[in-house]
Amino acid sequence: MEFVCLVVALLLSLVFSLVDSQLTTSFYDQSCPQVFSIVRQGVDRAFSREQRLAASLLRLHFHDCFVNGCDASILLDDTSTFTGEKTAGPNLNSARGFDVIDDIKSELENQCPGIVSCADILALAARDSVTVSAGPSWDVLLGRRDSFRASQADANRFIPSPASDVPALVSAFQAVGLSASNMIVLSGAHTIGAARCGTLTPRLYNQSGTGQPDSVGDPDFLASLQRLCPPGGNPGTLSRLDVRSPQAFDNSYYQNLLQGRGVLHSDQILFSGGGSSAQAVQDLSSDENLFFGNFAASMVRLGSIAPLTFPDGEIRTNCRFTNS
Ligand code: HEM
Known part of the structure; x- marks a missing residue:
């Protein structure tokens, strides 16, 4: 009898955890x-x-x-x-x-x-x-x-580090269950926002410890970044990540890469590294609907990485601190 109860309890907890590990769009429909x-x-x-x-x-x-x-x-x-x-x-x-x-x-x-x-x-x-x-x-x-x-x-x-080459980027994404194509599409998030000169300095003046600037991308563009971020300058100075349309979420990030105007090494290498990632960049640069559809689907996958679900974790009252 004890054994049967244990099996039933185990089965119930398994069903419970399977049900509850599913995220759903309707989760707050009744409660909030x-x-x-x-x-x-x-x-x-x-x-x-x-x-x-x-x-x-x-x-x-x-x-x-x-x-x-x-x-x-x-x-x-x-x-x-x-x-x-x-x-x-x-x-x-x-x-x-x-x-x-x-x-x-x-x-x-x-x-x-x-x-x-x-x-x-x-x-x-x-x-x-x-x-x-x-x-x-x-x-x-x-x-x-x-x-x-x-x-x-x-x-x-x-x-992932902005100094990464394509294989390192792919393996960082695979480590959390995302694909190479998720990585290329989600990198398109760099169509908005900015990077600090402190981030760019290694690329501009000491790429991979060589003491030289980066060898991928357009030299004139790298020279313009060097003027923005001179040695010893303010590490907090900002460079837009998408120099073409910095505030609009669009596919111009990929068009920049075709012209060697990717701001981070990890951006530019997606095109300059050749192979299938360069082909994907080309496809995304010429088809904004393709980018938007794949970006939305990849964000859903990103948001599904190992979520904590009931009975694990808590609902914090203040996001900065645990409740107790
Ligand atoms: C593929 C690997 C990625 C690398 C190596 C990377 C690296 C970086 C770096 C170094 C910065 C600038 C940080 C600074 O200078 O303060 C940055 C900014 C940013 N990243 Fe990424 N990132 C990657 C992927 C992503 C993904 C997947 C997203 C979102 C889906 C994303 C969204 C952003 C945004 C929006 C900014 C600008 C933030 C702001 O202006 O405050 N990045 N990223």
């Missing part, structure tokens, strides 16, 4: 149907304050999902006893938009206390940021929960 308008209004307010915040919010979701799944670990502040992901190399002085998430969260806590996770806010804000920048829209899967932990070491390990 206004979540969509609250997040959208928060993104709209941020965008009208500073258009670049759309780019920053999109990137936050990416940097969250690549480090042990989409669980809002990136939002946890460091404390005296805890070092999180905000101070990891790829995020320090670079990841931004945290106050926008705080504002959205506090409005949600007013209207639907304890219901909407910070991880879901990040996923919705990423979608709304693309849409408000004139890019595509997609249905966001929901039901993620928030982590109790973050890992600075894993952020340093899993977020």
